[in-house]
Amino acid sequence: MTYTELHCHSAYSFLDGASLPAELAQRADELGYTALALTDHNSVSGSMELAQAVRDSGVRAIHGAELDLAGGRHLTLLVRDARGWRNLCRLLTHAHAHTRDGPGRERSEPFVELSTVIEHGEGLVCLTGCATRGVHDEPTARRLLEAFGPRNLRVELQRPYARHDRARNRALEALARRLGVKCVATGNVHAHARSRAELQDAFTALRQHTTLDASEPLRRGNHSHVLSAPHAMASRFADHPGAVRESASLAQELISCPDSLASLAAMDPQPPTLVLVGEQDAPFLGSARRMAGVLRKSTLAVIPDAGHSPQFENADAWWQAVSSFLESISSVVRG
């Protein structure tokens, strides 16, 4: 294997990625990939879907995220081990801590301070980020080197066929040499097939609150963001063969599934059932139905015989039971 894709967005990069994790996984399998990393913007929402989609394929799922730093730059983070998965989830919680209105707080886009990444870097591999908004300056790259060390830091090379691609990659390769770290090539994938390129264009226009025509300068303008065959990626980065090889060898070092995710992914994706017990709960049927609606595919079962089942004194108690149940699930997922 010459190349593994380590920077890939699914539809969970809202208004950006144009394919579902399962579509990406299937296409990766067809193209002969043995592994695929999912790195959505500030999110691991697609990780479970990817883990389930690859169950019967020759593709190994690698998990990660593209994280926004304060000031607008991006880092690509990949999970090396179970500790890394926990740290990534913590970083994402930090990134979203200010994305809702609150007392004395105004809503903003997700981001974290660089110091927060450094604090929670254990178990993660850090790639320096994408062509347009990655970390390309030496002082910041050195801070990352101090935090991650040469084993867990890579200078990321991309080639979106834009102006200055070659010059930027040469400069980044020189930076990597000075830092004593390896380069890795990535594709910044946003679609599994060319047929989705138009949808990706439409997303860009929507995201920028503009028309398709007016968004042209912001759009990608080519198909470099579509998942390509490993050999095509190797020729795209013909000037950087070491960075191509590194994508495949780094992929081999990364765990495919944190335990907590693996055990959940191994279950059959059956719709969860909400059970409401006993006649006395009748007043709460309305909220239970709404809850089932929120969890879209859930089914609501009403068991008329209260028996030894828990009773809820009021709607608050019912809601508390449901939320502590959901919390226990999320703490299993986060580890």
Ligand SMILES: [Zn+2]
């Ligand atoms: Zn980016």
